[in-house]
Amino acid sequence: MTLLSEALANMAPSATMAMSQKARDMRAQGINVISLAAGEPNFDTPDNIKNAAIAAIDAGKTGYTAVDGIPELKLAISKSFRRNNRLDYTPSQINVSPGGKAVIYNALAATLDPGDEVVIPTPCWVSYPQMVRLLGGTPVTVPCPANNGYRLKAEDLAAHITDKTRWLVLNSPGNPTGTVYERADYAALADVMTAYPNLMILSDEIYEHLDYSGNFISFAQALPQFHDRTLTMNGVSKAYAMTGWRIGYAGGPEWLVKGMAKVMMQTTSNAGSISQWASVEALDGPQDYLIERRAAFRQRRDFVVERLVALEGLRCETPDGAFYAFIPACEAMKHLGIQSDIQLCDRLLTEAHVSVVPGSAFHGPDAFRLSYAADIEILECAMNRMDAFFSRVARP
Numbered sequence: 001m002t003l004l005s006e007a008l009a010n011m012a013p014s015a016t017m018a019m020s021q022k023a024r025d026m027r028a029q030g031i032n033v034i035s036l037a038a039g040e041p042n043f044d045t046p047d048n049i050k051n052a053a054i055a056a057i058d059a060g061k062t063g064y065t066a067v068d069g070i071p072e073l074k075l076a077i078s079k080s081f082r083r084n085n086r087l088d089y090t091p092s093q094i095n096v097s098p099g100g101k102a103v104i105y106n107a108l109a110a111t112l113d114p115g116d117e118v119v120i121p122t123p124c125w126v127s128y129p130q131m132v133r134l135l136g137g138t139p140v141t142v143p144c145p146a147n148n149g150y151r152l153k154a155e156d157l158a159a160h161i162t163d164k165t166r167w168l169v170l171n172s173p174g175n176p177t178g179t180v181y182e183r184a185d186y187a188a189l190a191d192v193m194t195a196y197p198n199l200m201i202l203s204d205e206i207y208e209h210l211d212y213s214g215n216f217i218s219f220a221q222a223l224p225q226f227h228d229r230t231l232t233m234n235g236v237s238k239a240y241a242m243t244g245w246r247i248g249y250a251g252g253p254e255w256l257v258k259g260m261a262k263v264m265m266q267t268t269s270n271a272g273s274i275s276q277w278a279s280v281e282a283l284d285g286p287q288d289y290l291i292e293r294r295a296a297f298r299q300r301r302d303f304v305v306e307r308l309v310a311l312e313g314l315r316c317e318t319p320d321g322a323f324y325a326f327i328p329a330c331e332a333m334k335h336l337g338i339q340s341d342i343q344l345c346d347r348l349l350t351e352a353h354v355s356v357v358p359g360s361a362f363h364g365p366d367a368f369r370l371s372y373a374a375d376i377e378i379l380e381c382a383m384n385r386m387d388a389f390f391s392r393v394a395r396p
C-alpha cells in the first residue's frame with residue numbers, strides 16, 4: 001500500500017531523468033554505457049564563474065536571500081534580456097528560481113486552477129504536461145509534424161484553444177526536435193492569440209545561445225504586443241554549463257512575478273545564494289566562449305546527423321538549435337519486430353550500451369531523442385555501436 005496522492009499518480013516520471021539513472025546504474029555495475037539521454041553540456045563551468053562562487057563563500061554570502069532573487073542577479077538578468085533580446089524587464093519583473101523547471105512550475109502553480117488548460121505543441125519537453133497534471137490542470141497537446149519543421153501552425157492552435165486555456169507553451173530552440181521559430185512563425189499565431197485576451201504565453205528560451213540557423217528571436221521581441229502576457233523563461237544551465245547550480249530565471253508581468261514569489265515563500269524560498277552570485281558573473285562576465293561552444297555543438301550536430309541518416313531504418317531532420325537529434329525510427333522498429341520506442345530504447349541500452357530517450361515521453365512516438373552534448377570521440381563510439389545494432393537488425 002502507498003499513501004501517494006491521486007495527482008502524483010496522474011503524473012508520469014521524467015523519462016530523461018529515468019534513462020540517465022539507468023545508465024548510471026549500469027555503469028556502477030561496470031558496464032561501459034554511453035549516456036546520450038539527458039541534455040547536459042559536457043563542458044565545465046567556466047573558471048571566472050567558479051571563482052565568483054568561491055568568493056561568495058569566502059565573503060559569507062551564505063544565508064537566505066530575497067525569495068525570488070538577489071537584486072544584483074535581477075539586474076544582470078535585466079541587462080542580459082536587453083542585450084540579447086532587446087526586451088525591457090525591470091528587476092521587479094524578474095523571477096529567479098532554483099532551476100528552469102522551478103521557474104515553470106512556480107508560474108503554473110501561481111496561475112492554474114483545477115481544469116484549466118495549457119496548450120503544448122508536441123513533440124515537447126517531457127516535463128511541461130506532467131507539471132500541468134500535478135497542479136490539477138489539463139495539458140492539451142497539439143501534434144506538430146516534421147513536415148512543418150515541428151512548429152505550431154495557427155489553424156492547429158485555433159483548433160485546440162478554448163476559453164479555459166490559460167497558457168500556450170512555446171519552446172525555441174526546441175527540445176527534443178531542435179526546431180527554431182522564426183519571426184514569421186510567431187506572427188502567424190498572432191491573430192489567434194489576440195482573440196483570447198486571457199491567454200498567457202510561456203516562452204521557454206533556455207537554448208537561446210544554441211541556435212545554428214541565425215533565426216532565433218525571442219517571442220516577445222518578435223511580437224511586442226504580447227509582451228505584457230508573456231513569461232520569457234531562460235537560465236544559466238545550458239549556455240554556461242551550470243546544470244548542477246540550479247538557476248533558472250524569467251521576465252514577465254509584475255503581477256505574475258509577485259505570484260511566483262508567493263509560491264516560493266511557502267515552498268522552496270530562494271535559489272542557492274552561492275549559485276546566484278555565480279550566475280551574476282555568468283551573465284555579466286565575458287561571453288565570448290558562448291560562440292566557441294556553439295561552434296563545437298554545431299560540429300557535433302553535423303557529425304551525428306551525417307552518421308544517423310546513414311543508419312538502416314532511421315530518419316533525422318537536421319536540427320536548427322539546442323543539442324538534440326530527434327529520430328523517427330518506424331522502419332527500424334518494423335525490421336526489429338519491436339512494438340514501441342520504449343522497447344527500442346531498452347534494447348539500445350542493453351544490447352548497444354547507448355542510452356537515449358523514447359520519443360513517446362516527448363509525445364513523439366515511434367522515435368527517440370539523442371543528446372549530442374558529448375565529446376566527438378564519445379559520439380563516434382556511440383554511432384559505431386548504433387551502426388552495429390541497426391545493421392544487425394536490418395540484416396539478421
Ligand code: GLU
Nearest residue numbers: 014016017037038039175
Ligand atoms: N532538460 C534536459 C533534458 O531534456 C535535462 C533533463 C530534464 O530536465 O529533463 O534532457
